[in-house]
Amino acid sequence: MELKTITFxxxxxxxxxxINLACVTGDIIGIFxxxxxxxxxxxxxxFGxxxxxxxxxxxxxxxxxKNLVLNKYIAYHHEQIFLPQNIMVRNLIPLYFPKGSDQNNIFHDSRISKMERQxxxxxxxxxxxxxxxxxxVNxxxxFVLLDEPFTMMEPLLKNAMKEIIMENRFRKGFIITDHYYLDVLEVATRKMMIKDNTVWPIFKDEELAASGYLPER
Amino acid sequence: MSELFFRYYRDVTKYNLLFTIFISVISQSPFAILMSFGIAGNIFSFFIYRHFQSIEYYFYLNGGLSKNRIMLNTFLINFLLSFTLFIVMWKINWN
Structure with a gap:
């Protein structure tokens, strides 16, 4: 995936x-x-x-x-919860995964199996x-775009999410943005900063402070 | 059409049904009821869904269904259903 001279x-x-940015399978790009x-x-x-x-x-x-994006190229995790609310978890999962074999990764997750009847x-x-x-992610x-995935999450769930991202990086590209920057830094293979309307590469974590995103120590 | 689409159809059409029930109480005209379900109730239901559940369109987008497509399909299903019932009623009254 490549963005060329995007202006908005x-x-x-x-x-x-x-904005110029490229993301390939295996990339986990953290954007700050x-x-x-x-x-x-x-x-x-x-996402379009x-x-x-x-x-x-x-x-x-x-x-x-739009057709390419909708045709299974890009998934977008909105910062807000967008799941239909008035449906049981066990009935929601087949809406995305009609085949039983595709549902295994979800239903076999110990946290999901506990909540499937809710x-x-x-x-x-x-x-x-x-x-x-x-x-x-499944x-x-x-490509998966994750907007504030770690916000509101308990530490155990955050760790599980980070493990899942790392497991999936070999078949997907990820772009993550979240103010829980330590979690993003932990998984990101490339780091970028948006400042003055454009994207800058970050090579050392200390540059986040130097660029004005984090307070100076 | 997929189960994913029918989840949206069900969610949005419940508002249409409530609107149509309201119309049926105040008008009691079969024609007005069908017009409501086929046209006005459809528009009303999209408006209410957009007001209270618009974030859920992202659920359908990620599942491969665009907002325009699911709205159009919903409108067409309800319109054709109303139109068919209208024709049936008209035939019955004619005979």
């Missing part, structure tokens, strides 16, 4: 300028940036729910379009978010 405006306000810097906007541009003012996104060297709305926000994460998509 909200009204007259320039949010992203001249202050509130309002354009991290979520960037993920929505890649926002359109860039200029520039182009390529998927396997083909210009990205309705989604009766789960805690953290449990719902974990379920949402697990569903998306889809057959080439």
């Amino acid at each position: 405006f909200y009204g007259r306000e320039n949010i992203l300028s001249n 940036g202050r509130n309002g810097s354009g991290k979520s906007t960037l993920l929505r541009l890649i 729910t926002l359109k860039p003012k200029s520039g182009q996104i390529f998927l396997n060297d083909m210009p990205s379009n 309705k989604v709305k009766s789960l805690s926000p953290g449990e719902q978010k974990y379920l949402q994460f697990l569903l998306l 889809l057959n998509h080439h």
Whole structure:
């Protein structure tokens, strides 16, 4: 997946300028940036729910379009929980995975098997978010965009999510953004910073402070 | 059409049914009831779903269903259902 010279405006306000970014299978790209810097906007541009003012996104060297994205190329974990609420977990899973064999990875997860007879709305926000994460990562998509996956999560669930990301990195590319930056730093193979409307590579963790994202020590 | 689509159809059509029940109470005209379910109730249900559950469109997008596609399919199913019932009623009254 490659972004070439992406520019985006909200009204007259320039949010992203001249963004160039490539993500391949095996990449776990951590994107950092202050509130309002354009991290979520960037993920929505890649997912196709926002359109860039200029520039182009390529998927396997083909210009990205809605059909390509919907045709199992990109999964997008929204920062909010988007699961239907009034449905039992055991009935929700087959909506994404109609084949029984594809459901195994989900139902065999010990945390999911405990909640499978509960309705989604009766789960805690953290449990719902974990379920949402697990569903998306197990889809057959080439790339997974994770917007604030670790926010609200208990440490055990966060660790489980990080393990799942690491296990899946050999068949997918990930882009993660979250203010729980230590968790992102732990899994990221490449780090980027959005500042002054554009993306900068981060080579050392100390650069996060130098760039104004973290307080200076 | 997939089970995923019918999950959306069920969720959105419940608002249409509530609207149509309301119309049936105040109008009691079979034509108005069918018009409600086929057209006005459809539009009402999309509006309510968008207001209260719009975040769930991301669930369907990730499952490969675009917002426009599932809205159009829902509208067509309900419209054709209403239209068919209208034709049946018209035939019965004609005879």
